[in-house]
Amino acid sequence: MGSAIKSEFRKFFTTRLWWGMAIGIFVAGAVFAGFFGWALTSENGNTGGGPQLEGTATQVVNSVYTAGLGVGYLLLLTVGIMQIGSEYRHKTITATLLSTPKRVQAMLAKIIALLGIGGVYGLISLLGSVSVGAIVLTLRDIDPFPSTEVLRTLALSLLALGLWALIGLGVGILIPNQVAAILVGVGVAWIIEPLLSFGLAFVEWAAKIVPYFPSNATNSMVSGVTAQGQDVDFLPWWGGALVLGAYAVALSVFGTWRTSRQDIS
Amino acid sequence: MTAAPMTTGARIEVRDLTKTFGSFTAVDQLSFHVEPGRITGFLGPNGAGKTTTLRMLLGLIHPTSGSATIDGQNYRDLDHPSSVVGSALEATNFHPGRTGRDHLRVLAAAGGLRDSRVDELLELTGIPAAARKRAGEYSMGMRQRLGLAAALLGDPRVLILDEPANGLDPEGIRWLRGFLRHLSNEGKTILVSSHLLQEVEATVDDVVIIANGRMVKSGAMSDLHGSPSTIVRTSNPDQLAGALRVADVMSSPGTDGELIAETTDKRLVGDVALRAGLPIWELRDRKADLEALFFELTEGTNRNLGDGASPVESDAISGLEGANE
Structure with a gap:
């Protein structure tokens, strides 16, 4: 074994x-942390037409450090697909x-290796996001480590990336054509799922399943700030971890x- | 050449092996065995079911019925497969972005083998420098050698090679021939598939010939050739046949007034003819041409060509045997 x-x-x-x-995930971590670190700490009046964001100090810091996670888990989804897809292809x-x-x-x-690879990329991502994020927050006179809950979020973001790699493994086996698998996998996670989340949030009964979507479960794991005015109750961090884990296991x-x-x- | 075999091969036993894909029977009740210390050629036209059979033997395809074992065990039940069976199935199964050396390192890790084996094998197959380039740049001959190196990584007792001579130049084929002979002299069991008979004719000891998934003929190469004999042409074949019978040589008429004498002693045939006062117009060895035999045995039965084969069946075959092309 x-x-x-x-x-x-x-x-x-x-x-x-x-x-x-590795370069992609580091840059994504650093750039998104820098941008969110600047945007989330700007005066509310400056944010223009976008939805108002609200959150505790911890939530703001969490959001900054995990801002690149959205790109990160798409990359790990691709890694998972390719770990099996390239074996079929070649x-x-x-x-x-x-x-x-x-x-x-x-x-x-493969499963154990992908969890490990997810963890390694998670560390690379955090290296980018925490260093840049902490500098930006400090410049804004905000405590970059307001509570130990931040550490939990950082650890959970590593787990989330590993789980997304496993989801990729399953998708890669379900769709043996590697290119098709990547297009479908990324397309669903990046485009279809957010659209569905947005659309279903206005339907009373359907809004209840929205938090169980994989991307939303991932976001609730790292408990960042949430957009104001949405009628969707996101899962607690452990709930998000269980839901995402269930997708990965299945x-x-x-x-x-x-x-x-x-x-x- | 070695006095005492260094390794002991294992016996391959295929019994009533059958594989159907839908309504198409790729391999049909196939039974044969392969002995240690000998090179066995696994022959048949493209699409005969050779690759499917080898893949069942290696646990990659689930047989519909029957069994294929190595040393009495299913491949999937082997605890250290790479030290029991080495195989090279297709010349294309490398990741183009990975170097040949790294490909072997991946396999060495999986087999629990030390990394130094990788460089030993690259030396042995003559590609130590080229193996540091990415596999996407390799020629067919390089791929074959890398595949062979991969197969030998665990110093296996059994070697299974699917069309190993494909894409090799004449020099490479001669090298491969000597290499396989050397390994078989070590006592290893070697099974080599080919759709080209002349490729293996000079190499193999035994043959298993299949067509349309069924056994056509198996046995020692020397048995297939038949007993060696001499072809003689003269003015009166019947008279010469009588004279030869007196000299204890049996003969039979061949085509075009030839007489086939069951001896290799051409001098004896000449002397008998001289004594009988008959002229000799031609006198030569008759070697049963295995290629002629091969075509005879498999002729008109290739389901890939011509009548009877529905398009669905052809697709199934080309999918399975496409690597041979």
């Missing part, structure tokens, strides 16, 4: 993808299953089951 996991890590770190993603899945013929074990190795269990039955030809 340990050797299969080591092999998955080597697979990931021997192509150029990993440092491209037919290396054959070599993988020849070295680890027990397929449940092979998939478990998709990776499905992926493992599907892979164990597949004919690889």
Whole structure:
């Protein structure tokens, strides 16, 4: 088992993808933290036509540090899809299953490796967002670490990225064409889901399911500020973690089951 | 060449193996075995079911019925598969952005092997420098060598190679031939598939020939060739046949007035003809041409060509055997 996991890590770190993603996620963390650090601490009067944002000091700091998470989890979704999708595309899945013929074990190795990869990228992202965010907040005379709850948020953002990688793994198995899987995965998470959230929020019964969408669950995990005037009650942080975890478990269990039955030809 | 085998091969046993895809039977009640210390050629036209059979043997495709075992075990039940069976299935299964050396390092990690094996194998297959480039830039010959290096990484007892000579130049084929002979002399079990007979004719000890997923013929190469004999042409074949019979040599008439004498002793045939006062117009070895035999055995039965094959079936086959093209 340990050797299969080591092999998955080597697979990931021997192509150029990993440092491209690393740069992307670092820059996203830094830029979004800088922008939100500036925007959220501006006088309310200056924010123009956008929705008013409100939150406690901790929520504001959380929002600044996890501002890049939205880009981050899309990147990890892509990483998860590619960890299996590139194996289908370049037919290396054959070599993988020849070295680890027990397929449940092979998939478990991918799952553990992706959680680890999610954590590593999470740290890279936080390196960017916390350094830049803390500087901007300090310049604005705001305490960059108002409570220990901030640490919980930072830890949960690592978990969220790992879970999104597992969701990607499931999507990658569900849609074996890698390019299609990335388009569908990112399209759903980035465009369809926010539109649905926005639309359903106006429908009384449907508004209740909106917090259970994966992106919304992720946002509630890191408990940032919320847009004013929305009729949606977001989940508590642990609820968000459980919901996102459920998506990740369901998709990776499905992926493992599907892979164990597949004919690889 | 080695006096005592260094490793002991394992026996491959395929019994009543069948695989159907929908209504299409890719492999049909196939049974054969492969012995250690010998090179076995697995032959058949494109689309005969060779790759499907090998993939079932390697646990990649689930058989519909029957079994395929290595040393009595299913591949999937092997605890350290890379040290029991090494295989190279397709020359294309590398990530184009990963170097050949890193490809081997990924496999070495999965097999729990030390990294120094990677460089040893790159030396052995003659690609140590090229393996530091990304695999996307490799020629077909490079890919074959890298695939072979991957197969040998765990020093396996059994080697299974799917069309290993595809894309090799004549020099590469000669190299491969010597290499496989060396490994088989170590006592390893070697199974090599090919759709081109002449590629393996000089290499293999045993053959298994299939067509349309069914067994056509299996056995030692020497048995397939038949007993060696001599072709002689003369003015009166019947008279020469009688004279040869006196000299204890059986013969039979061939085509175009030829006489086929069941001996390799051309000098004896010449002497007998001289004594009988018959002229010799032609005298040569008759080697049963395996290629002719191969076409004979598989002729007209290729389901990929011509009649009977519905488009659906052709698609199924090209999907399965596409790597051979």
